[in-house]
Amino acid sequence: MAKYIVKRILAMVLTLFIIISISFFAIRLIPGDVLGEGANPELRAAMRARYHLDKPLIEQYVIFIKNFLSFDFGESINLYPRRPVFDVIAEKVPLTLVLNIFSLIITIPTGIACGIAAALKKNTLTDHAISTMVVFNVSVPSFVFASLLQYFLAYKLGWFPILLDLKAPFMSGAQLWSMVLPVLALSFGGIATITRYMRAELFEALSSEYMLLARAKGLTQLQATVRHALRNSFIPLCNVIVPMFMSVLSGSMVVETIFNIPGLGSLMTGSISTSDYYLTIAILFVYSLINLTSVLVVDLSYGIVDPRIRIGGGKTRE
Amino acid sequence: MNEYQKGERILDVQDLELGFNTYAGQVQALRGVSFHLNKGETLAIVGESGSGKSVTIKTVTKLLAPNAVIKGGSITYKGQDILNMTDKQFSQLRGSEISVIFQDPLSSLDPVMKIGKQITETLRIKLKMPREQAKARALELMAAVGIPEPEKRFDEFPFQFSGGMRQRIVIAIALACNPEVLICDEPTTALDVTIQSQILELIGELQRKNDLSVIFITHDLGVVANVADRVCVMYAGKIVETGTVEEIFYDPRHPYTWSLLTSMPSLATSAEDKLTVIPGSLPNMVHPPKGDAFAARNRFAMKIDFEEEPPMFKISDTHYAATWLEHPDAPKIGIPEPLKSRIAAQLAREV
Known part of the structure; x- marks a missing residue:
């Protein structure tokens, strides 16, 4: 197992290296001057020297990688001049984290409940209603949901503030109230994904041979479902739920921009549009790290939840 | 408990008629099936695939698919009308008085639950047996069905067992609550011939020891000749001939x-x-x-x-x-x- 984890981590490091290399060059392809027009020539020259922009691209890359390996990730150029990029990122994380955690608290139980209801009542009105909702939620993009919520609930009905309330203190009642719409907009897609998985897995489990045996043992339909079918259908659900937990750190660019939330997502869009090279690369690095780690955690958690892999795995691997 | 003497009628099925609703129309799966089971005997039901053997058993144990429609007849177990019982009422009988072993031992155990827990589950839930006592009973059952080192195997998972061993576990589960009637639905079809004869011997031995009444479903006449006292031959949802072996x-x-x-x-x-x-x-x-x-x-x-x-x-x-x-x-x-x-x-x- 340890050998396997080490192998996976090495592969992850390599992947991350490739990602930051590609993003280093790709971001230079964006047209426009980092330093802005009209600044005076001396200042420009000083800035170019500070950020090594006067050297050839390859040399810049070598310097960048060297610094990166010594955990010097560079400074923000335009958005937050001279501040180390990870300080900027760390400042943005709490708000994104709060929004995403609220969204998860809604998403997971709702998704599981809808999935169970649909599987137990398969091919009835309940199932059809839930399945229609799933198709709708999966296919309508989140910015459409966000805009619709904003337009109807905030603008037309005036129930909620249109944008996130930033004047109110962090986590105050007023601010939490203004978080309702973005949290809802963040949740729809996740609910649909979990519902779809849960329905399929539970339905399969319900028609399995071990359910027949559980019933033959004398368990009622309810007991057999809870003790055997649900347990079994939760295992593949790890595949979707674990990445959701991991991704609470990464903000949604679309939803954060629409509701004017100064989180990681809007920092990302901001840094790209101002050609803030090092900040963009650092955010991409954080996002990639989160995603790669969650894939690894999913694979490992499978081994923890499923005894067939936990105990049986050792025999088959190498 | 055993108010029924050997040879007395314990289970009585009369004129059972059943259909399955499908898109093509209603499939007439059972067209007036009648048979009875006496205390302590082995009744074999034979017939080719699709003749209605398994459906009969699923009707008796109330494990039918939801599209099944019972159109007539009666099933009486020790004077109680089974057909009109609710699922909850019948759950009291199923497993504790009437037990079933199904065809496929390879997939009928819950893959993520420990073997021991699967055996003790009914003891704990239905008989409210304390944990230690249930475990002792399970170990006893595992030894009785011929599992070596039951103590060690108790905490293992189904995938660590061979097909024959899994079928023994299924039998142990079926016997956990001391049933009076054991229904075996082709219990050996998925197993190879040597294991098959071991399992058949095991069932016979347990039957003599516990005075079980056994219904044996099979399409293998060789098996019938070995185990049965009486035989029902089924064809197209009807019993066409019945007699002693x-x-x-x-x-x-x-x-x-x-x-x-x-x-x-x-x-x-x-x-x-x-x-x-x-x-x-x-x-x-x-x-x-x-x-x-x-x-x-x-x-x-x-x-x-x-x-x-x-x-x-x-x-x-x-x-x-x-x-x-x-x-x-x-x-x-x-x-x-x-x-x-x-x-x-x-x-x-x-x-």
């Missing part, structure tokens, strides 16, 4: 039973011999044919077979057959040739 094997009356027996290879069958097959296949049960359902495949069919269903003709107190050949006016055909000589040879060997 001697009556069915040495004095079969129904042409379908003849065909079944003839198509079974015997010790005298050499590798060059072609096995006899029954021509055709089961009729479409959405629209069951008029008359005797077997008539189209029966080379002894008479005109009346295509017009009217034969009633059960009594041959002896235990032996009945549903064929017009038993009618007093019917021509006396007798058992057809290859089978007749085979039975004679068999009888000669046994004397």
Whole structure:
């Protein structure tokens, strides 16, 4: 197992290296001057020297990688001049984290409940209603949901503030109230994904041979479902739920921009549009790290939840 | 507890009629099935695939698919009407009085639950047995069904067991609550021949020890000859002949039973011999044919077979057959040739 984890981590490091290399060059392809027009020539020259922009691209890359390996990730150029990029990122994380955690608290139980209801009542009105909702939620993009919520609930009905309330203190009642719409907009897609998985897995489990045996043992339909079918259908659900937990750190660019939330997502869009090279690369690095780690955690958690892999795995691997 | 004496009728199924609703129409799966089970005996139900054996069992244990419709008949267990019980009421009987073993031991255990827990589950839930006592009982059961080192195996998972071992566990689960009736639905079809005979021996041994009444579903006549006291032959949702095992094997009356027996290879069958097959296949049960359902495949069919269903003709107190050949006016055909000589040879060997 340890050998396997080490192998996976090495592969992850390599992947991350490739990602930051590609993003280093790709971001230079964006047209426009980092330093802005009209600044005076001396200042420009000083800035170019500070950020090594006067050297050839390859040399810049070598310097960048060297610094990166010594955990010097560079400074923000335009958005937050001279501040180390990870300080900027760390400042943005709490708000994104709060929004995403609220969204998860809604998403997971709702998704599981809808999935169970649909599987137990398969091919009835309940199932059809839930399945229609799933198709709708999966296919309508989140910015459409966000805009619709904003337009109807905030603008037309005036129930909620249109944008996130930033004047109110962090986590105050007023601010939490203004978080309702973005949290809802963040949740729809996740609910649909979990519902779809849960329905399929539970339905399969319900028609399995071990359910027949559980019933033959004398368990009622309810007991057999809870003790055997649900347990079994939760295992593949790890595949979707674990990445959701991991991704609470990464903000949604679309939803954060629409509701004017100064989180990681809007920092990302901001840094790209101002050609803030090092900040963009650092955010991409954080996002990639989160995603790669969650894939690894999913694979490992499978081994923890499923005894067939936990105990049986050792025999088959190498 | 055992107010029922050996040989008394413990389970009685009368005129059971059942259909499955499908898009193509209603499949007439059972068309008036009647049989009974006596305390302490083994009743075998035989027939080809699709004849309604498993459906009969699932009706008796109330484990039918939701599209099944019971159209008539009655099932009585120790004087209680099973058919009209709710799922909750019957859950009290299922597993504790009437237990079932299904065909596929490889997939019938919960893959993510420890073996021990699967055995103790019913003891804990239904008999409210304390944990330690339930574990002791489970270890006892595992030893009884021939699992070596039960202490160690108790905490293992199904995938760590072989097919034969899994079927032993399934049997242990079925016996956990000391049932009176054990129903085995082709318990050995998924296993290889050596394991098969071990499992059959095990069931027989447990039956003698616990005074079980056993219903044995199979399409393997060799198994029937070994384990059964009485036999029901099923065809197209009906029992066409029933009798003691001697009556069915040495004095079969129904042409379908003849065909079944003839198509079974015997010790005298050499590798060059072609096995006899029954021509055709089961009729479409959405629209069951008029008359005797077997008539189209029966080379002894008479005109009346295509017009009217034969009633059960009594041959002896235990032996009945549903064929017009038993009618007093019917021509006396007798058992057809290859089978007749085979039975004679068999009888000669046994004397």
